[in-house]
Amino acid sequence: MSVELDVFVGNTTIMDEEVYQLWLDGYTVNDAVKVRMEGGVMDECEASKDVLLSDTMDQYRTFQMCERLLHSPAKLANQLLFQIPPHRQIMLIERYYAFDDTFVREVLGKKLSKGTKKDLDDISTKTSVTLKSCRRQFDNFKRVFKVVEELKGPLVENIRQHFLLSDKLARDYAAIVFFANNRFETGKRKLQYLSFQDFAFCAGQLISNWTVGAVDNMVEDMDVDLDKEFLQELKELKILITDKDLLDQHKSLVCTALRGKTKVFIEMEGSFKNLSRGLINIAAKLTNTKDVRDFFIDLVEKFIEPCRSDRWSAADMKLYLTHYTNSAHILDTFKHQVVWDRYMGVVKSCIFKMYHD
C-alpha cells in the first residue's frame, strides 16, 4: 500500500515561509521534514510525520513551479497560474534572491562563468552551504549580471526594477555585479578578514564616485565600468610624491594638525612618506586593469597593514586620513584638487570600513 499521488492546490497558493527557507537552503524533502519535526511544528496541529511529509512535498512542488517565474520576478505579478497576495510575492522574491554572506564572499570578484560554477562543490564543502543553494545563488548573480549588463541607467535602480528587490538587496547585487565585472581580487589570505558587507560598502563608494555614471547617467555600463578619464587623471596626483617640496610641505601640514591629538603621533610622522607614496602609487596605477583588480589588496598592504602594525586605533586612522586629505588643499602648487577629492573621498571611506580586525 503506498500513496501514489498526493496533491493539494489552493486557490490562493499556500506557502509556508519556513518550508520555503528550507527549500532555498537546499534541503531534501526528507531532511526538511526532519528539521520541521525538530522545530516542533507537529505539536501545533496534531500532525503526524506523514502529514508533514505530504505537506513538505506539496510545498516543494509549488516552489519548483514558481521558480521559473522567480527568474524574472516581474512576471510573478502578472502571471495567472498562481494567485499569490502581493506581500507574499515580495517575500518570495526577496528570499529567493537573498544569499549567504559566506558563499558570496567566496565568489566575489570571480568571473561568473561555467568554470566558477564547476568549483561550486568545493565552495559548498568549504562554506557548508548546500550545493543546491550555492547553485541557486550563483545563478542569481549570473542572471542579474546578464540582465543589467545591457541596460542603461543607474545600476542599483535597474536591479531594483527588474528584480523587484528591496533597496538593500539591490545594492548588494550591484556590488556583486560591480565586483564580478571588474574582477577585483578578494580571495587573497590578507583579505580574508573582510566581510562581504565591507566590500559591498566599498563597491557602493566606487560605483557612486568613480564610475562613468558618477558624471554621466545615461550611458551603458555606466555604473559597472570605472571612469577611464578619471583614472588617467589620477596619474597627475603623482606630483604629491615625486615633487619633494610638495611632499615635505604636505607632511608638515599634516603633522602640525595632528600634533598632540594622538598617541601615535611619532609613528604617524615616521611613516607619512611611506603611506603617502603607497596611496598615490595605487592611484597612479589604476589605469592598468590588473592593478584595478588588486585595488583592495594594495590598500591593505600599502596602508592598512603598516598602520595596524604601528597600532593605530581606528580613530587615529580617521584623524590621519582626514588631515591628509584636507591638507592637500592648502598646498599652493597642487592643482588637482577635484581629482584628489574624488580619489581620496572613496579611499578614505573604504579604508575606514576596512580598518578592523
Place this chain on the structure above:
Amino acid sequence: MPGKLKAKIVAGRHLPVMDRASDLTDAFVEVKFGNTTFKTDVCPKSLNPQWNSEWFKFEVDDEDLQDEPLQITVLDHDTYSANDAIGKVYIDIDPLLYSEAASVISGWFPIYDTIHGIRGEINVIVKVELFNDLNRFRQSSCGVKFFCTTCIPQCYRATLVHGFVEELVVNEDPEYQWIDRIRTPRASNEARQRLISLMSGELQRKIGLKVLEMGGNAVVGYLQCFDLEGESGLVVRAIGTACTLDKLSSGSAPNTNTHMHPNTAPASNACNSPSKDGKEPVFVEDLPSSSGPPTPFRALPTSSSPPPFSPSKPCSRQSSSSDTDLSLTPKTGMGSGGSAGKEAGPLRTLLRQQTQTALEQREFPFFTLTSFPPGFLLHVGGVVSARSVKLLDRIHNPDEPETRDAWWEEIRQEIKSHARALGCHAVVGYSESTSICEEVCILSASGTAAILNPRYMREGCLDIGCTDHRFEEPSPPNCGFCHIPYDELNMPFPAQLTYCYHCRRQKVPDVLFTTIDLPSEAAVAGKGCLIQARLCRLKKKAQGEANATAISNLLPFMEYELHTQLMNKLKLRSMNALFGLHIQISVGENMLLGLASATGVYLTALPAPGGIQIAGKTPGDLSSEHISSIQKRINDTIAVNKELYQINPPELAEEGVGSPIPEPRHRSRLFRSHSESSDELSELDLSHGKKDAFVLEIDDTDAVEDIHSLLIDAPPPTGFYSCNTENMPGISNWTSGVQMFTSVRVLRLSNANLTNQGLNKIFTDLCENLLKSFYFKLRSMIPCCLCHLNFTVAVPEEELIQVTVTAVAMTYDKEQTQEKTAEKPVNKGSLEAEEQLQFPLELCADSSSSNIQTASKISVSLFTPAAKLCQNQLLIARSAGVGESTNMSPRAASVDYGSFADRCSTWLELLRLKAHTIRRGSVKTSRRTQSLAHSVSSLERCSPLQEGRSRSLRSSRSFGGSSVTVVKMTPLSFLPGTRIIKYLGIINMFFIRETTSLREEGGVSGFLHSFIAEVFAMVRAHVAALGGNAVVSYSMKECVFMENPNKNQAQCLINVSGDAVICISETDQESSASTANTGQTGGSETDGAT
C-alpha cells in the same frame, strides 16, 4: 441573423519560445466560430506580440451562439513547414446572451495546450449584438439564466418556482479514436474538449427551452455531469430547478450578510438565513399542458401510493440490462410528525390537499435546491434514494437517447414513490450521479422527502410582500420542519416518535437524516461537525451481467452498513440529525467503495440521542472486563464530543414534556426499504430490533474491529470545525479569510489478499489522513472552519483508490461565535435588519395572537428557543427603526457628492451605483410591506452608505498594484464579508491534459498539481474577463486521472463549474451605521489565507 459576435485580438504575453534559433516566436492567431475562421497578421519575433487586430465579426444564429464556444488558436508561423500550434482558448459566450449578465468579455486568458499546459496569455475582447427574434419555433433559449447555486441567488427573488428540469445528450466519445491511434493525442484531446463544450452548450440550450416552455426565466441549482461511458459513448446530462427570478429592484433587498447564518444557539433567529434574500418564492401549479419535460410519460394527477408507472415503460428498457435491473431503495426515514396531533384542522387539510395536487400534477416534484426561504419547508420526511445497476451498450442513435432517458425516468419515479411513502409530496435537495466501471454503471439519485408550505403553492400569490401569513398558524419555524409528515398510525416504517421538544404539540422522530442544508431558522445546540461513513467491499471480477448482478447484490449490504456507521458516529457525537447527506458508491473492477458524508447537528426539537451500549453475544462470551472497557471508551468519547461541539441542550422542565410515549429511553433504528423492482415496494426492517438504547453486539472479531474503527475518527484539532453543508451549524460570524482548495490522493493497494476489514481500515485512514493534512496546512487560519467538504471517491484502476476533495476554509471570529449573533443584525445598519426581518416580522405582528401567546407561555416555564426567537425579532424590529433614524441624521447627509461623482469614472463604480438603486428600491418595499413607519425622506438619505462602499471598493481593487484581479473561489453560495451584486453567468469548463513526459513533469503528483493549478488559473481568468471578482458555488465535478508510468504517460480530465459574480465588501456597510465617512478599507478583498 439573430446575432453578431465580435472578437478582437489585442496582444499576447509570456509566449513560449517556438524558434530555438532566435529564442523568439512569430505568433499569429486564428479566431474560429462555427465554420468561420479569421486570422490575425503574424507578429514576428516577439514573445509579447501586439496584434491589435480589427474586429472579427461572425453573423450567426443564436442557437449556435448558445452551443458553440469561440475558439482562439495561437500559432507560430513557419515559412517552410506547418505552423506550430502554441495553444488554444475556448471562450463560452453564453454569459453575453442575457442582458443582466456580462456585457463584454475582455481580459487576459491563459493559452492552453493539452500537452504542454499553459503557454503564455492572450488578451481578447468579445462582444455580442443580439437582434430580437420573435420566431415561435425557435430552438434557442437565449436569455435564460443559469445558476449553480442551490439556493435562490442573492440579489434575485423568485416569483415563481416551476420545478424540475432535466435533459441529457449523448454522443460518441472521440477518445476511442485516440485508442486507435488514428490521430495525435493533441488532436484527440482537442476534439474531445470541443465536443464536450458543444454538448454542454446544446444541453444548456435545451434545458433553457424547457424553462421557457414552463414560463420561467432561470435555472437554479443547475447540475451538469458527464458520464464517460467509454466505448459506449459520452453522456452529458443536467438537472435543475426552473424558476422565474426577478432582479431585486422593486422587491425586497438582497441578502446582505449571508455569511452570518445564525443557527448557533437556540437564541439565533430566523432573520438571518442563507436564502432569505430569495424571499418567499411562490410555487404555482403548472398547467398540465406545459408541465414537465417532454417525455412520453406523465404522472397521474391522483395520488396512489404505488408510483404510477406507464405501462409502456418496460418496453423501452434494453433487454440486456433488464435482468440486472435491480434497484435498491434505501430509505432513511427518520421522519417527523406533521399531521399528528391537534393541528389538523379542516382548513389545513384542505390546504394540504391543494398542495398535494399542485405538486402531483407535476411529473417530478423535485427541487435541486438545498436551502430555502424561511417558512418554505413545512416538514421533512427523511432521505429518499434509489440506485440502479445498468449494463452499458453502445448508443446507437445519439439523437434519440431513449435508453438513458428511460433509466433516469425509472429512478426518478422510484424516488417519487418513496417520497410518497413518507407522506411527502415533494423531494428537495435532489441530486443524481453515476459511477461507471467498464460496462457497468450504477445510477444513483437521492433527495429529501418534504412537505412544502401550501402558502407557496397557491396560484396568485405572486405578490409575496402581502401574503397572508395569518391564513394558518404555521408550525414554529425553528422546529416545524422536524415534525413528521406521515401519519402516526400508519407509519411507513417503525420509528420512535416523541412530542417535539420545542412546541410539545407535534410528533418528531428521534433522528432526522436529510440531504438539504440546515434550515436557517432551525434551533440547534452547539456546533455541527462532518460525519463520514466509509466502506470497502471486495467483489469478484466478473463480466457483463454476472458482474452487474454481483454489484446489485452487494449494494444493499453496503447501504445498510453505511447507515449503521453514520448512526453510530452520530450518537458518538451526541447529535441527532444529519444534513447534507451524500452517499457515494463507486464501483471498481474488484471492489466497491462507499462513502457517506453529512453534517451532524443537535436539533433541540428532537430528543437527545441515547448512548451506545456494548453487549456480548451471550454473557461471558467475551470477558466482561473487555466489554466494559470498550463501553467506557465509548462513553468517554461521547462526553468529550459533547464538550468539543458545545452541545448543551436547554434543560427540559419535566412537566412540560408530558410525553405519551411510554419508553423512557430513545431508540434509534435504521430502516430501509428494499424494492426488488421499482414497481413494487416491499419494505424491509433491518433495524436492530427491540433493544433498549443503541446496542452494539460484540459477537466476533469483526464486531470488535467495527467498534475500533468507530473510535478511530479523530476530532479536528482545536480551532477547527468541519462540515459539508453551505453553512456551519453554530458558526455564523465569518471573517474575510477564505481559502478554497482541491486535494487529490491516490492510494495503491499492493497487498494482493486484502480482506474487507483491511480495506476498510485503509480507506478510512486515507480519508482521515486527508482531513489531518488539511488541518495542518490551514493551521495559519485558525480559528477556522472547513465548509462544504466534498469528498469524491473513485477506483480508477484495479488496485487504486482515488479520493478527490474540494472545500473551503473560512476564518471566523471566535469571540462572538455564539451569544452575540442575535444582536448582530442590530449593528448592521437598519436596512439589512429590516429586509431580513420581513418575513419573521410579519409573523410576529400579523399572525394570530395565539402564536405569541404560545410562545410566551412556554417561555414562562422554560427558556425555549421559540420564545427567544420571537423576542429577538421584536427587539430587532425596534432597533431597525432606530437605525433608520440614524441614517436620517444630518451627519449622514453631509457627505460631499462632488467627490463621489468624480469617482464614477469606471464601470465598476457605475455598477456600485446600480447596486445602490437596487437597495433603495428595497427600502421602499420593505416599508410597504412592513408595519414599521418611516418617513419617505429617509430614502434619499441612504446614498451616503453607497458612497462609502464605492470608495472602499476602489481601494481594494487597487490593492498591491498587481495587474491581475484577485478572484476568490468558494464552493459555497456566498463569500463572507461580501455581498453579491451581480451574477455574470455560469462557468462550466472542461479540460484535458496529457503528458508523454511524466517523469520530467515531476511524476504523477507534479503533473496533476500543475494541471489543477492551471484549471484554477483558467477559471479565474474567465471570471476576471467577465468583469467578476469571485466564483461562488464552485465545484469540481469530474477529475478523472489515468496513468501509465511504464510509458511515462498520464492523462487527466477535469470538469469544473460555478457562478461568476461581482461581490463587494461589506465592511463599509457595517461601519456606515456609525459614521458615513467610511475610511479606506483596502486589503479586505485579499484572501486572508496564506
